[in-house]
Amino acid sequence: MKHSFLKTFFAFSLLLIGLVWLQGCKPKGTQSAAGGDAAKAYVAPGKYDEFYNFVSGGFSGQMSVYGLPSGRLFRVIPVFSVDPEKGWGYSEETKPMLNTSHGFVPWDDLHHIALSVTGSEHDGRWVFGNANNTPRIARIDLKTFRTAEIIEIPNSAGNHSSPFITENSEYVVAGTRFSVPLGDKLDVPINTYKENFKGTISFIGVDKTSGEMNVAFQILTPGINFDLARAGKGKSAGWFFFSCYNSEKANTLLEVNASQKDKDFIMAVNWKKAEEYAKAGKGVKKAVRYAHNKYDDNTHSATSTIMNEVLVLDPKDCPDMIYFMPCPKSPHGCDTDPTGEYIVGSGKLAAVIPVFSFTKIQEAIAKKNYDGEFDGIPVLKYEAVLHGEVSKPGLGPLHTEFDANGNAYTSFFVSSEIVKWSVKDLKVLDRVPTYYSIGHLSVPGGPTKKPWGKYVIAYNKITKDRYLPTGPELTQSAQLYDISGDKMKLILDFPTIGEPHYAEAIPADMIIKNSRKIFKLEENKHPYVAMGEGKTKVERKGNEVHVYMTAIRSHITPDNIEGVKLGETVYFHVTNLEQDWDVPHGFAVKGISNAELLIMPGETQTLKWTPEKAGVYPMYCTDFCSALHQEMQGYIRISPAGSNVPLLFSTGTNLPAVTTPAATEKPATK
C-alpha cells in the first residue's frame, strides 16, 4: 500500500516537473520579433514614398496601391469587382467592363500583377492583373490608375498562370489553371478527364503604343494544371516558363491524387517560334466566345465586344515549340533571375529548390537529351538542364524574387520564412521569419533585369495575433524587410485589403510625372455631356428620361426636376464641370437600387433609375467638395403614370409658389 502510494506520488511529481519544463520550452511568441526598425519605414507627413507598390487584392477582385516604405494605402483600383463607392459596375459607362461571355460578372479573384516593361525593365505605363475565376486579364492605365481594358480568355478555366509579361511587353500570358473539355464536346463525364480534358496557354498581344490587347494565339497542351509563369530575359527572352502540376491528370481529391509523382513539370515555351508558327498559318481558327471590353477616356464610356474566333497552335503541328522539364513535387513559383540564365522552380512539397540553366536547356534540346515524352511532348532530362539544387532551404518553397547583387529571396509557406540565397553557388545566406505563412513576396524590380532592391515585402496568408482582433475575420497583411545589408531586417507590418497575392513595386518618379490631374472638358466626347450649365436639359425619349446634368461647386443643374412619371426610366448624365485638381463630385438619389456616381473633373457618368413610387426624391453631391457642399442638393418629382405634370427643370428659378396648391404646377422657366 505504502509502496504504491510512493509510486503514485513519484509519478505525479515527474509529470509536474515535465509540465513545468514544457512550459519553459514554449516558443517566446512574436514579441521577440516586434522590434522593427520604425525609422526606416517612416515617411514624414506630407512627404512622398519612394516606391509605388501595386498589390493584388485576391478575392476582393481589385488592385490596391501602397507607398513604400511607409505601407500607406493610397488607392484601391476597381478591376474585376463592382465598387459602389466609385460607381464601378453601377454606372452605365462602366457596366460593359464587367461583361463576359457568361454575361455580367460582378466579382473575381485577382492574383497576379505584371508591370509593363521595355527591355525587361519597368517603363511605368501599364499594370496588368488576372482574373482567376472567370478567365480574364485587365490592363490598368498608370496615367489614370483606372482599368482601361479587360479581355476574356477563351478555352481557359481559371486564369491563374497569368498575366506574366515578355521583355518588351509584346505579350502577357494566360495559362489555364484547370484543364477542361474544349471544342464541341463539352458535356462529358468528369472521370473521362484523361481522354477529354485539355489545357491551353494563351499569348495576349499588347499594342506597343495604345496597350490594347488581343488574343494573338493559344497553344494546346496536355490536360494538366498551369500554376505560375515567367518570361525569360536577355538571352532567354524568347522563351517562357510555366510551372505545371497534376501531371497525374487527377480529376478528384487532387490533394492526394495530384501529389503522387515525384516530379511534375516546368514547361518551356519558345514563344518566338510559336509566334512564327502563328504567322506562318500553322494554327487552326477555332470558334469560341469571349468578351473584349475597352474604356475610352474621351467618351468616358466602355464598350464590350463579343469575339468569336481564336487561333490555336497544336504542338503536334509545331515541333520544337514546347518542352517539359521535370521539377520536383508540384512546382508553384517559376522565376527567372535578372540575367535570364537561371530558372528557379519551387516545388511546394519539395525538400530542395531546383535551379535550371538556360544554357543547359539549349544544349539538352540540341542534343535531344530527352527523358521520354509526355503526351507527345519531349521531356528534357532533369540532370541535363539542372544548374543545381539549393539544399535544405526550408519547408514549402513558393516564390522567388531577386536583387541586383545575385541574390535570390524565396518565400516558404510551411516554415513561414524568407530565405536569402546566392544564385551562383546556391548557398543559403540568411533567413527571417514571417508572421505568418508567407505566400508571394516582392523585391522592387525583382522580376526585371534591373532590380531596384532595398526591400523585400512578404505578403502573408495568416495574421493571427499581429493586429487587434476583429472577430473571426482578421486583416490580411504585408511585412517590409530591409535587404540593404547582409541580414534581412523586419521594419514594418502593414494591413492589406482582400488577400494579397503577387505584387510589384516601382520607383515613384516613374509614375508621378505621368499622373493625370483632370480630364479636359473640351475633350469630353460623351454622347450625353452637358458642356456647361447652358447646355443642361431634360429630354424624354419614349419611356426614357435623359437628364443632362452638370455639377460645379456648389450646385447641380438642374436641381428641380418635375414631370417624370412612374414607368419611365431616368438616366442622370452628370458632367463635372470642374477643371481643378482633386475636385470630384458625387451624385446619389434616395432609394435608388444602384450606387452613387463619383465623377472626376471634366468627366460625364450616368446613373440609371427606375422609380417605383410617386413622390419627391432628394438628390445630392456625395463628395465633400466645398464649403457649401451640404447645399449641393436638389429634388426630382415622380408623378403617377398618366398624370399631366409637364416636364420641367431648372436651377435657381423655381421660386416659391404664392397661393394655391395648383401653383405648384406652374412652370419654372429655364
Add this chain to the structure above:
Amino acid sequence: MNNKLSVTSRILVAFASGALVTVFFLPAWRIDLFAPQYPEGLMMNIWINGLTGDVDIINGLNHYIGMKHISVDMFPEFKFLPYVVGFYMLLGIVIAITGSRKFLLLYLILIVIGGALAMYDFYQWGYDYGHNLDPSAAIQVPGLSYQPPLFGHKRLLNFDAYSFPDVGGWIVIAASALAFGVWLAEWYHQRKLNKK
C-alpha cells in the same frame, strides 16, 4: 554744344525700345494665390492683350464671395495696350535715328506717365473687383473687401495673394531704367564738356 545723342546712347535707346517687343510674347504681370487647399498655388498671368493661368479656377472660387467673373473681354485695355507699346517702340526708334535729345526727354516723361497710368488702372480694377460684390454671395464678411495687392503681398481670407511683375514686366522696367540711364550718362557727359 552738340545737340545730338552719342552713338552709344542711340544704340542703347534702340535696344531698350526694341526689348519692349518681348511683352508681346511674355506676360507682364502675375498674381499668385496660395491657400491651405492650394499648396501648389494658383496663378494668373496678365499680358498686354489678355489673361492666362488658372483664371477659371480663380473665378470658381471667387463666386463664393460674390466677385465678378473675370474675363478678357471686360477689359478694353487689352484692345489698345498693344498699340501703346507699339507707340513706345516707335518713339524709341525715332530717337535712335534722329538722336534728338528733346525726344528722349519726352520719352522719359511718357514712360513715367504711362507707368503711373498703368498702375492706377490696375488699382482701379482691383478696387472694383474687391469692393463691388454680389449682395447675394454665399460668403459675406461685414466690412471685408477683397482688393488684391497692387504690388507685394496681402492676406485675403484663406488666401495669401502676391502681385508682382512677370518676365515681360521686368523687361519693361529694365528697358525704362536703361532709357533713364542713358539720359543720366548724357547729362553727366554734357556737364563735363560744359566745364571744359
